[in-house]
Amino acid sequence: xxxxxxxxxxxxxxxxxxxxxxxxxxxxxxxxxxxxxxxxxxxxxxxxxxxxxxxxxxxxxxxxxxxxxxxxxxxxxxxxxxxxxxxxxxxxxxxxxxxxxxxxxxxxxxxxxxxxxxxxxxxxxxxxxxxxxxxxxxxxxxxxxxxxxxxxxxxxxxxxxxxxxxxxxxxxxxxxxxxxxxxxxxxxxxxxxxxxxxxxxxxxxxxxxxxxxxxxxxxxxxxxxxxxxxxxxxxxxxxxxxxxxxxxxxxxxxxxxxxxxxxxxxxxxxxxxxxxxxxxxxxxxxxxxxxxxxxxxxxxxxxxxxxxxxxxxxxxxxxxxxxxxxxxxxxxxxxxxxxxxxxxxxxxxxxxxxxxxxxxxxxxxxxxxxxxxxxxxxxxxxxxxxxxxxxxxxxxxxxxxxxxxxxxxxxxxxxxxxxxxxxxxxxxxxxxxxxxxxxxxxxxxxxxxxxxxxxxxxxxxxxxxxxxxxxxx
Amino acid sequence: xxxxxxxxxxxxxxxxxxxxxxxxxxxxxxxxxxxxxxxxxxxxxxxxxxxxxxxxxxxxxxxxxxxxxxxxxxxxxxxxxxxxxxxxxxxxxxxxxxxxxxxxxxxxxxxxxxxxxxxxxxxxxxxxxxxxxxxxxxx
Numbered sequence: 260x261x262x263x264x265x266x267x268x269x270x271x272x273x274x275x276x277x278x279x280x281x282x283x284x285x286x287x288x289x290x291x292x293x294x295x296x297x298x299x300x301x302x303x304x305x306x307x308x309x310x311x312x313x314x315x316x317x318x319x320x321x322x323x324x325x326x327x328x329x330x331x332x333x334x335x336x337x338x339x340x341x342x343x344x345x346x347x348x349x350x351x352x353x354x355x356x357x358x359x360x361x362x363x364x365x366x367x368x369x370x371x372x373x374x375x376x377x378x379x380x381x382x383x384x385x386x387x388x389x390x391x392x393x394x395x396x397x398x399x400x401x402x403x404x405x406x407x408x409x410x411x412x413x414x415x416x417x418x419x420x421x422x423x424x425x426x427x428x429x430x431x432x433x434x435x436x437x438x439x440x441x442x443x444x445x446x447x448x449x450x451x452x453x454x455x456x457x458x459x460x461x462x463x464x465x466x467x468x469x470x471x472x473x474x475x476x477x478x479x480x481x482x483x484x485x486x487x488x489x490x491x492x493x494x495x496x497x498x499x500x501x502x503x504x505x506x507x508x509x510x511x512x513x514x515x516x517x518x519x520x521x522x523x524x525x526x527x528x529x530x531x532x533x534x535x536x537x538x539x540x541x542x543x544x545x546x547x548x549x550x551x552x553x554x555x556x557x558x559x560x561x562x563x564x565x566x567x568x569x570x571x572x573x574x575x576x577x578x579x580x581x582x583x584x585x586x587x588x589x590x591x592x593x594x595x596x597x598x599x600x601x602x603x604x605x606x607x608x609x610x611x612x613x614x615x616x617x618x619x620x621x622x623x624x625x626x627x628x629x630x631x632x633x634x635x636x637x638x639x640x641x642x643x644x645x646x647x648x649x650x651x652x653x654x655x656x657x658x659x660x661x662x663x664x665x666x667x668x669x670x671x672x673x674x675x676x677x678x679x680x681x682x683x684x685x686x687x688x689x690x691x692x693x694x695x696x697x698x699x700x701x702x703x704x705x706x707x708x709x710x711x712x713x714x715x716x717x718x719x720x721x722x723x724x725x726x727x728x729x730x731x732x
Numbered sequence: 733x734x735x736x737x738x739x740x741x742x743x744x745x746x747x748x749x750x751x752x753x754x755x756x757x758x759x760x761x762x763x764x765x766x767x768x769x770x771x772x773x774x775x776x777x778x779x780x781x782x783x784x785x786x787x788x789x790x791x792x793x794x795x796x797x798x799x800x801x802x803x804x805x806x807x808x809x810x811x812x813x814x815x816x817x818x819x820x821x822x823x824x825x826x827x828x829x830x831x832x833x834x835x836x837x838x839x840x841x842x843x844x845x846x847x848x849x850x851x852x853x854x855x856x857x858x859x860x861x862x863x864x865x866x867x868x869x870x871x
Contacts, residue, residue, distance in 0.1 A: 675741055677797045682739040682778055682846060683830050684769045709773045712743055714795045 301613075303419035303451065304412065307559050308614045312607065315615070318559055320353040322587035327351045327360070330593050333378040336371055337595060354562065357585060358573060362596045368398040368538060376592050377401050384591055389437045390537045390636055397437070400537050401591035407446065409588055410540055413557045414447020417546035420555065420612070421506055421531040423477050425452030428503075430470055432480035432488075433511065433634070434460040439541030440511050440634060444479045444533070447543060453477065460484070463491045474503040481634045482509040482518055482530070486665035489525040499527055508533050510542055511634035513601075513622040519551065532621060538597055539584045545619055550611045553618030560588045563617060564596070565605050568626040579604050581626050582619060600627045630660060630726065632667045632704055639725040642671060642706075645697050651690060652676050655716045658706075660728040667730065669706045671698070674713045733854055733864045734802040736784040737844070740777040741797035742768070752777060752791065759790050764870055765835040765844065778833075780844070780870065804853055805865040808834070808841040815843060818862065822847060825856045837870055 302308050310318075330337040331348045340361045341347070350359055368376060377384065385404050389397035402410065423429065429448045433440030441459055448455045456473055458466060460480070466488055469475070478485060485507055492498060504526055510533035522530040534554050535542035544561050545554035556563050564573050565580040574580045582601045586594045602625060606618045630637045639658060646654050653674040661668045671694070679690055691708040698706045717724070742748055749768065756763060762782035769776045781787045784800050791798045808814045815834065822829065822845075832845040842865055847853040857864055 675797055677741075677799065680739060680741050680776075680797050680799045682737060682776060682799070682801045682803070684771055684776055685830070687741075687774070687776070688771070710741075711774075712741055712795070713797055715743070 299422045300419050300424050303416040307557075308416060308555070308616055310559075310615060312615065315558065316354050319562055319587060320355075322559075323354050323357060323562070323585065324348075324351055326585070326587055326593055327595070329590075330378055330595065334376060334593075336367065336376055340595075357562065357564070357596065360585075360595050362571065362583065362598050363594050364598050365398060365538070365600075368400075369396055372396045373399040374401065376594075378593050379403055379590055386442075387437075388439045388442075388537050388541065390439075398538065400439075403590040406540075406589055406591050409560055410443060410543060411446045411450040413540070413560055414444060414543035415450040416557060417531075417533055417543050418447055418451050418453070418477075418508065420546050420548045420614075421508060421529065422549065423448075423451060423453060423506055423508065427453045427476045427506070428456060428473055429453040429477040429479060429508075430456045430458055430466070430473070430475035432458055432460055432466055432478065432484060433542075438634070439535070439537040443535065443541035443543060444508065448477075448479070463488060464495055467491065467495050467497050470504065471497055471501045476503050477506045477508060478504055478526075478528075479508040479533075481511045482507075482514040482522060483512065483633070483662065483665050483667060485509055485522055485530075486518070486525065489522070490665060502526075504528050507531065510534060512631040513624070516551075516621065534619070534622070536599060536601075538592075538594060539586060539599070540589070544584070547621075548610060548612040548614065552610065553606050553620050555610065555614050555616045555618055558617050560586065562587050563605060563619060565603065566598070568602075576605050576607055579620075579623070582622075600625050600629065602626055628726065630658075630728070632660065632669060635703055637669075637702055637704060641702055642698065643725075645701050646673060646694070649694065649697055651679055652694065652710070653713060655718075656725065657716050658726045660726065660730055662730045669704060670709060671706050672709050672711045672716065674716055675710045677713065733804065733857065733866070735780060735805045735844075735865065735867050735870070736800050737803040738777070738779045738781055738784055738787055738791075739799045739801055740779070740791060742775045742777050744770070744773055744775065749777065751794075752796065755790055755794055756781065756787055759786060761787050761790075764837060765833065765842075767831075767833045769831065778831075780835075782871075802850075804845050804847070804850065804857070806843045806845070806857060807863040807865050807869075808843050810836075810839075810841045814841075818843065821856055821860050822853065825852060827853055827856065840865070840869070 328348045331341060344361045346359050383403050384401040386402040387399060389399045431441055431444050433444055435441030445455055445457055456475060458469060505528050507522060507528050507530040509530055519530045532547045532554055533542050535544040539561055545556040547554045562585040564583040566572060566583055567574050567580050579602055582599045582603045584597050601622045603622055604620045609615050628639055642658060646652055653676050656671055656673040659670040687710055691710060694708045695706060740752055763779055765780040767778050788798050788800055828848040830846040830848060834843045
């Protein structure tokens with residue numbers, strides 16, 4: 260890119276200070292093995308990714324003013340919310356005014372199912388994605404042509420940040436379909452010019468066979484599936500020598516720094532965390548660079564805030580709270596201050612990689628009870644809803660989450676209702692199967708159902724404990 | 733034609749079966765026949781007892797899931813081939829056996845069975861003049 264060449268020349272002439280001073284970067288990744296090779300493109304959009312804070316805020320301000328005017332005019336929900344909060348579009352003059360706006364939550368998407376939060380007529384929507392919702396109804400998102408272009412752009416930035424480029428063969432093992440993971444990464448990978456292998460999720464043997472035969476250099480999937488694939492190498496007759504993999508683009512579920520190190524060791528690759536959620540866009544909202552010191556948020560599109568989980572007041576950089584996004588450019592389903600309930604912190608310091616974009620810490624947990632199972636969002640209330648709707652068991656249950664061969668497993672223990680007891684085992688097995696089937700329809704997940712005796716699941720006096728999560732941290 | 737059978741839901745836990753038996757013993761309820769159908773997670777204890785109503789009451793009081801079902805019972809001759817012959821008759825009537833168990837009471841050999849169509853099974857028993865057992869025969 261001309262831009263980049265110019266900056267390199269300026270660096271050489273000493274116009275731009277070459278070495279960024281070390282700034283509170285949590286990771287000590289100074290290892291030159293992990294620095295990009297000279298033939299790798301360093302930035303996809305250097306202008307936006309390395310913009311001065313003042314200039315970025317000017318762009319954000321302009322986009323916010325435009326966004327608020329748009330949603331106030333076209334989305335009755337936002338108009339009502341803003342009127343209730345006593346905020347007029349004219350009150351929003353700059354990005355600093357964002358704190359005046361009301362929050363949006365997942366329940367709002369559900370209440371406006373399927374298309375009532377869309378800000379454009381259906382004829383301008385070119386794609387719909389959906390994720391499972393809390394009461395059987397999915398939450399739906401819609402994209403205009405421009406939204407898809409922006410999505411491609413941000414995923415392209417993410418991939419470039421991870422050193423992925425046109426010479427790479429990218430195996431995309433995220434699920435394709437209503438889930439945003441597969442198609443989201445797919446379009447971005449094509450944009451940077453990767454040779455894309457859209458294999459989608461599942462079928463471990465085939466994944467490894469194609470990875471070996473095609474010489475895939477990049478794997479995109481959930482981190483737990485990447486671990487599962489690594490562990491399945493030997494039993495399927497492969498070794499690392501058969502693989503050309505060099506980079507992992509892992510996301511759709513929270514994972515720890517330790518898991519990153521384990522994946523890098525097991526595969527001999529660089530592993531990157533791609534963050535996103537379908538409500539905000541899908542994968543590509545943020546990504547960690549080679550220094551792994553927080554995920555760079557594409558803040559010209561997604562404006563982040565961290566708020567206190569109780570008071571919902573913004574907190575300063577470095578303080579943990581709920582991550583909130585405002586979609587500055589989205590047309591299909593723009594969101595004002597959408598509370599993700601993911602817990603994180605923000606850091607506005609310039610990164611070692613040269614990007615000035617705000618960084619979010621790897622997600623450390625959630626402020627609500629949502630579980631992420633194999634990349635699928637699950638609220639315990641969804642389980643409860645299915646049980647109550649069926650009415651064939653008591654509503655007392657306990658959900659056990661575990662990880663077997665690096666894949667999440669779910670077991671539901673539910674108290675048998677005496678009226679369902681017969682003298683044959685088959686009736687009970689049919690009951691378990693019916694519940695498993697109903698849960699699968701509602702959540703898309705396989706849940707093993709075990710019937711237990713009445714009154715054996717602990718009753719709690721305060722907030723009911725419905726989930727035991729035994730997955731290793 | 734039928735007698736009452738207790739069905740108790742049992743989780744697979746060490747010592748659990750005996751908890752049921754101990755309760756029955758405590759209330760002086762005699763077990764005439766007993767069988768357990770099991771899966772990896774749980775089983776159903778089926779029992780013919782001297783006082784089913786009382787057994788239901790005391791087990792429920794201890795939080796067990798218990799039901800009483802009416803079940804077919806037939807007296808058999810204590811001779812080789814008797815049970816096979818009886819099952820032949822049910823098969824000929826296209827009845828499917830869901831479960832079966834047998835026990836002796838005094839000098840009697842008794843067959844307990846559940847088919848997929850109880851009314852039809854009763855017709856078969858009557859038509860072939862099989863001797864059915866009632867609860868009074870087991871006192």
